[in-house]
Amino acid sequence: MAQLRYALYVRKSTESEDRQVLSIDSQIERAHEMFHDVNIVEVIEEKHSAFEPGKRVKFAKLIDDIDAGRIDGIIAWHPDRLSRNEEDAAKITYRVRKGILRDLRFCSYHFVNSPEGIMMLQLALSQSQYMSSKLGADVRRGMNQKLKLGWRPGLAAIGYLNVMDGPNHIIAEDPHRFPLVRRMWDLLLTGLYSPDRITQIAETEWGLTTLRRRRLGGTPLVRSAVYRILRDPFYAGLIRWDGEIYKGRHKAMVTLDEFKKAQQILDGRTSCSPGRALITRDFAYRGLITCAECGCQYTAEVKKNHSYYHCTRRRKKIFCTQRKNIREEEILSYVLGVMRQHSIHPSFREWALAYVAESKGSAGKQDAKVKKSRAERLQQLRHQIDRLLDMKLDDLIDDDAFRKKQRSMKESIEELEGQLTAAEEAERRAGEQTRRALNLAAFGLDVLQHGTNRKKRMIVNAIAQTFTAREGKVSLIVRDWIVPFSKEVRGNASKIGPRPARSRRVRTNISSDFSSTQRKTAVSAAVLSSWQGIVDEVRTRLSEAPMTFSLPEFDLLGDLVDPADPADKS
Structure with missing residues (x-):
């Protein structure tokens, strides 16, 4: 036996099933101590799981060496190192029984090359396969139970943390990364930033890195990781697992509407798609202007x-004759002229918001009746389901009729709940969009005159349906919801007082002063009627706008909130 040639086979899978096994170095050291008088001609280190056949390249080579007569025996820590599946187990026991594999030695198992010993070896290998299958089933059952409870198995996505809540593992917000990842979504939703540019901003301006875990993490996000984030429904409160979608209990970072809009932007199915080129220098209108002749972007x-x-x-098949350059000052002058036609006095914003609130209160009475009717019907259906269950328990209805009736009632309940949720969301969105539209009309001009290039780009993107250029001139068509203000209305608004200076404090003081009853009554009834008509028309057009359409946000001082700038986040 001393002349036999042995291969020392050591394996420690990185998968959880083998974490309790000695490390590879420890296995090698222990085997040399126990079998120091054995002729070990080769040490084979394997790091792949033995649960599935055909996955271990080095094990397959070992079998080939045995068949070729280059190896006579195998040394391993335990039979489960050689196999955890029936196919690989049969390869070992068959060759032992035929004499092709002449000996097996184990550090934690005694093998005797006899019919009884081969039978016991088969039992040990079968036990290993059973333990692996049972462990896998237990893990899958635990994962399914966790998914049903609303928690994603495994490590939390960036922006979240795995934490303990009593005896339970839950997913909570990462106080440092959650707001930064949300800003990434905000940048994409503006339609002005490509994932490449978002990756660049997150690394160079915010210093966003992955969570440090022992020897891994603590590094900036790469482009592919940013794409995975922006494609993951986990951030919208859903969990995609094994081809199924589950409702999560973690805090959603974005709404479902925002997530759908982001997917449309990434797929290029919306007019708010990011600029084609990576923005390496912060030009105000780059990625917004399209050539009227060939349809290419202006750089x-x-x-x-x-x-x-x-x-x-860039379109090689189209010969473009546009060669004239346009200075940025000329573009700004044109955009300011367009914006002035759709601007309002900042003081009017306060009155308009008050009018919207009053109108909402009047319309809310009718909406309340509809909500009450739906809620009563919902309560009635739930009561009927309880009565139906009592009838089933008393054997007053058969199983088929019970299931059919219960399914019908549940579908009605889901439909009513969906209607209530949709109505609330539509009401919330309409109010939010109207408020933002008034802010844009009141403060957009000032941002265009004094804001950063990024903020100017956000204003233009908000108002421009199309922005084209030809023969050195630009042309902008505003979005459908924008209503131009008549000269008469703007003229009467100017009588309220001079346009506020650039100082945000002055602007706010004038607005609050105009909210007084005395200042409101100073405006004629005809002008007020004109204002009401304009506000109502804007609200109507906004309510008919696509759900993916969103207006930029302004802070309380009337300055545009730039999602790329942490200083703009309150």
């Missing part, structure tokens, strides 16, 4: 301390 470059825009002419 920008700096010449003699001025920013100039020109067509990229």
